[in-house]
Amino acid sequence: MPIDPRKVLRLNVPQWQGGDRPAYRIGGRVLAALAPDAQGPEETVPVPAETGAERPLEQGILSRGALLRQVDAALSAIDRHAPEAIVTLGGDCHVDFAPIVYLSEKYGDDLAVLWVDAHPDIQGPAQTSSAHAHVLAMLMGEGDKGLSSALRRPIKPQQILYVGLTETSPFETGFIRDRGIARLSPEDLEGSPVKVLEWVRASGARKVAVHFDVDVLDPSRYGFVLFHQPGLPPGAWDEVPKGRMTLDEVARILTAVDAEADIVGLAITEYLPWDAIGLSRSLSALPLLGTK
Amino acid sequence: MPIDPRKVLRLNVPQWQGGDRPAYRIGGRVLAALAPDAQGPEETVPVPAETGAERPLEQGILSRGALLRQVDAALSAIDRHAPEAIVTLGGDCHVDFAPIVYLSEKYGDDLAVLWVDAHPDIQGPAQTSSAHAHVLAMLMGEGDKGLSSALRRPIKPQQILYVGLTETSPFETGFIRDRGIARLSPEDLEGSPVKVLEWVRASGARKVAVHFDVDVLDPSRYGFVLFHQPGLPPGAWDEVPKGRMTLDEVARILTAVDAEADIVGLAITEYLPWDAIGLSRSLSALPLLGTK
Numbered sequence: 001m002p003i004d005p006r007k008v009l010r011l012n013v014p015q016w017q018g019g020d021r022p023a024y025r026i027g028g029r030v031l032a033a034l035a036p037d038a039q040g041p042e043e044t045v046p047v048p049a050e051t052g053a054e055r056p057l058e059q060g061i062l063s064r065g066a067l068l069r070q071v072d073a074a075l076s077a078i079d080r081h082a083p084e085a086i087v088t089l090g091g092d093c094h095v096d097f098a099p100i101v102y103l104s105e106k107y108g109d110d111l112a113v114l115w116v117d118a119h120p121d122i123q124g125p126a127q128t129s130s131a132h133a134h135v136l137a138m139l140m141g142e143g144d145k146g147l148s149s150a151l152r153r154p155i156k157p158q159q160i161l162y163v164g165l166t167e168t169s170p171f172e173t174g175f176i177r178d179r180g181i182a183r184l185s186p187e188d189l190e191g192s193p194v195k196v197l198e199w200v201r202a203s204g205a206r207k208v209a210v211h212f213d214v215d216v217l218d219p220s221r222y223g224f225v226l227f228h229q230p231g232l233p234p235g236a237w238d239e240v241p242k243g244r245m246t247l248d249e250v251a252r253i254l255t256a257v258d259a260e261a262d263i264v265g266l267a268i269t270e271y272l273p274w275d276a277i278g279l280s281r282s283l284s285a286l287p288l289l290g291t292k
Numbered sequence: 293m294p295i296d297p298r299k300v301l302r303l304n305v306p307q308w309q310g311g312d313r314p315a316y317r318i319g320g321r322v323l324a325a326l327a328p329d330a331q332g333p334e335e336t337v338p339v340p341a342e343t344g345a346e347r348p349l350e351q352g353i354l355s356r357g358a359l360l361r362q363v364d365a366a367l368s369a370i371d372r373h374a375p376e377a378i379v380t381l382g383g384d385c386h387v388d389f390a391p392i393v394y395l396s397e398k399y400g401d402d403l404a405v406l407w408v409d410a411h412p413d414i415q416g417p418a419q420t421s422s423a424h425a426h427v428l429a430m431l432m433g434e435g436d437k438g439l440s441s442a443l444r445r446p447i448k449p450q451q452i453l454y455v456g457l458t459e460t461s462p463f464e465t466g467f468i469r470d471r472g473i474a475r476l477s478p479e480d481l482e483g484s485p486v487k488v489l490e491w492v493r494a495s496g497a498r499k500v501a502v503h504f505d506v507d508v509l510d511p512s513r514y515g516f517v518l519f520h521q522p523g524l525p526p527g528a529w530d531e532v533p534k535g536r537m538t539l540d541e542v543a544r545i546l547t548a549v550d551a552e553a554d555i556v557g558l559a560i561t562e563y564l565p566w567d568a569i570g571l572s573r574s575l576s577a578l579p580l581l582g583t584k
Binding site (some may be wrong): 004008024026029030033034035036037049064085087146224247254255257258263266268273274276277279280282283284285286287288289290 | 295300302321324325326327328330341360378379431471515516538543547549550555558560565567568569570571574576577578579580581582
């Protein structure tokens with residue numbers, strides 16, 4: 001049954017604290033601005049701008065209080081509309097916590113989660129203090145109990161397929177293997193939706209939530225990913241695995257999946273349009289516009 | 293007397309019809325998203341997206357009805373707040389009509405207008421059907437009477453200084469000369485605010501409205517101007533004069549002027565972030581986000 005566009009909630013969450021990088025806020029605002037107009041309700045979670053104040057580390061997580069408040073605000077916004085589906089425009093990857101909490105409760109075992117990302121997002125405070133790398137673990141009921149206390153029905157590992165996942169660390173590789181989460185690298189996909197469709201069919205799920213972190217895309221083709229941050233020394237990101245997909249490949253997979261099942265969640269995250277971010281900083285110096 | 297930031301109206305006008313180019317709408321929305329947060333009231337003029345419907349030519353002006361409605365909406369928004377100053381984020385150049393109508397009535401002969409633009413914007417329907425190239429003439433009380441019927445106190449030619457103006461057509465050159473409007477080319481400026489400050493001092497004005505069309509910037513340095521539209525044959529814009537300034541030069545001029553007088557208007561127009569515009573089109577093809 002196709003989703004009624006008027007029952008799709010557009011949820012804008014220009015959150016930066018989960019990645020501890022203020023530029024995600026501008027990226028999130030720009031992404032919401034350039035996205036096609038919503039045909040159903042639209043909500044924007046208030047996200048304070050970075051102020052230069054300290055970002056406290058609590059229980060191993062940076063800005064944990066702000067993240068908790070933003071999860072609460074997102075869930076309230078979602079519950080207000082009780083949508084059939086949610087388009088979430090981040091912000092950092094952690095913005096997909098609240099939408100999938102809602103979709104998991106609503107659709108239960110009928111839901112599959114496609115995590116379209118170069119990175120698995122299943123670390124914990126022992127690995128990194130940035131919650132955007134914890135979010136899928138939290139959705140499975142692991143990690144910080146407080147930050148995931150809103151979780152109503154944990155996602156089972158068998159409900160998850162990684163799409164475009166690249167090289168993982170020993171910790172990540174073990175986590176994924178131990179729980180039996182399916183993974184498809186860009187090379188496994190061979191530019192085709194076929195293996196994703198086979199997995200969706202085999203899963204029996206009729207509803208699909210898609211997490212689309214733009215860092216799954218090949219940075220040699222797209223300027224709006226983290227790895228193009230200006231002003232860094234050459235090689236600054238050499239140790240971090242990078243995406244190897246194209247936007248067309250992702251679009252073909254989503255279109256094929258949508259023909260097979262109902263896509264009920266689409267989160268786009270970690271968009272960093274560096275030219276716009278640079279212009280934002282330049283405008284801050286102008287009379288009337290600047291805050292000085 | 294410095295302007296109270298809480299009495300500065302932020303006016304977002306993602307208008308595209310004055311330039312007859314739907315991409316201005318996305319550019320305007322993105323510009324509003326990346327701008328520093330407003331500290332006073334904020335209003336957004338509703339601008340319908342392009343629908344593929346015909347854009348009627350009335351009295352020599354494309355989409356004249358839509359422009360009239362948007363001028364009315366902008367003036368209503370301004371009058372609602374009775375601000376001391378207005379930051380206008382376009383959209384095409386025509387978005388600066390309503391703000392300057394208001395500022396001219398409020399400040400009268402105490403207002404100077406700095407038109408920071410590669411182009412003079414004083415054409416009429418006989419020269420072009422795109423009203424964004426008419427706007428300064430309309431503010432002087434010339435051109436389409438209906439579209440400028442809201443004008444309360446016309447700007448006198450002596451109140452205007454062109455900053456960064458490049459080569460003008462015979463019609464434009466004659467118009468500017470006949471009315472005695474002052475003009476400074478990028479070469480006249482020599483990268484310094486001095487000549488602008490001299491003009492402002494000589495004018496006696498204590499309030500300044502700045503129109504900043506980003507096409508005053510050198511396209512070899514900035515990707516977000518019209519001349520970088522993708523997919524055009526080489527040389528497509530060879531006949532159109534291009535800007536030769538830098539963002540730093542414009543910022544230095546504005547900062548120097550603001551130390552000498554009160555900047556009470558700042559409109560930024562014709563921002564075309566082509567990468568974001570391209571991504572917008574790509575997202576339109578995705579399930580849940582697309583409008584198909």
